[in-house]
Amino acid sequence: MSAILTLNAGSSSLKFGLYHLSEEPELLLKGQVENLGPLARLKVKGGETREIGPADHAVALHEILQAIEPVLDGRVVLGVGHRVVHGGMNFGEPEVLTEPVLAKLRTLEPLAPLHQPHNLAAVYAAQKEFPESVQIGCFDTAFHRHHPFVNDTYALPYKYYEQGVRRYGFHGISYDYITSCLRRDWPELYKGRVVVAHLGNGASMCAIKAGQSVSSTMGFSALDGLPMGSRCGQIDPGVLLYFMAQGMDANAISDMLYNDSGLKGLSGISHDMRTLLDSDDPHAAQAIDYYVFRIKRELGALATVMGGLDGVVFCGGIGEHAAPIRARVVGEMEFMGLKLDAAANDAGETRIGTGPVEVLVIPTDEERVIARSVADALLA
Known part of the structure; x- marks a missing residue:
């Protein structure tokens, strides 16, 4: 009677999943401290x-341990799985989190300051609570490890690429789960060219061809690409040079880009899409307009990278629940073969498209991917 605990730590929350250990882990309890x-x-x-x-x-x-204790019912937690946002160049597969591994992961904290320190804080807390359990890290960057060179590099002196200044991509655990669903339930689409839009407080999009990531909107850090709840997304580096010339230091610029930009900065109201959709403030409307514009722009670019498009999948908090956002993206891209079934979209159904390009809404489940990785390690 053994169990797996998964921990997905963010700056303001700690999500958990408790699973019965088996080849396909069985969910026993799920929740979060927010x-x-x-x-x-x-x-x-x-x-x-x-x-x-x-x-x-x-x-x-x-x-969390108090909450899961009655459900454990005699089971022993043999493994604890952790979401770790940044694996850098070193980690492409789930990894046992030994101290040397953790030391390398700490060096990546500046590249994901909203996530990496909190991911590692959960690891240290779990080590104290479960000193005999194996701790496994699963990396958001791992899914994108085999991008073509042109999708990984920046046009900087090559020595910086060799040093690790490259496009890593993120949300890989979510993309891994969505890809597994396509392989199981939509096998023909899985073999084709799909753009997955992980839209939440953090947001990115990924071009997936025959199950493999070939390009992502996120890059060296979790700032690039789409505007997010409080993160800027794509920005001209000249803007940052301008801020520096005006006297802003690195800490001030970093705080603005991570914490006061995106939907929050544009609207001046909130980072929460639900609040913005309910607002009649013109700045809220402008923030939503820009958000949708960037999604459409990236969708076209990612389809071009793959030489065409067979499907689009929405996931993440906004992708799964904000029907108006999906409607504005799909409804304005019929020229690419996307056509919306408005009733299905409003009802939150899985299949919301009627055109030649499939359009799906699939709730993501990062915790299950982590649990599978722990099970694989324990049952090997």
């Missing part, structure tokens, strides 16, 4: 919501 800080609360899917009060990742994990 609003880490002074007013954290525990939410169990299909169960309780409980106010916790002040909590960091260590306190959050302790609360």
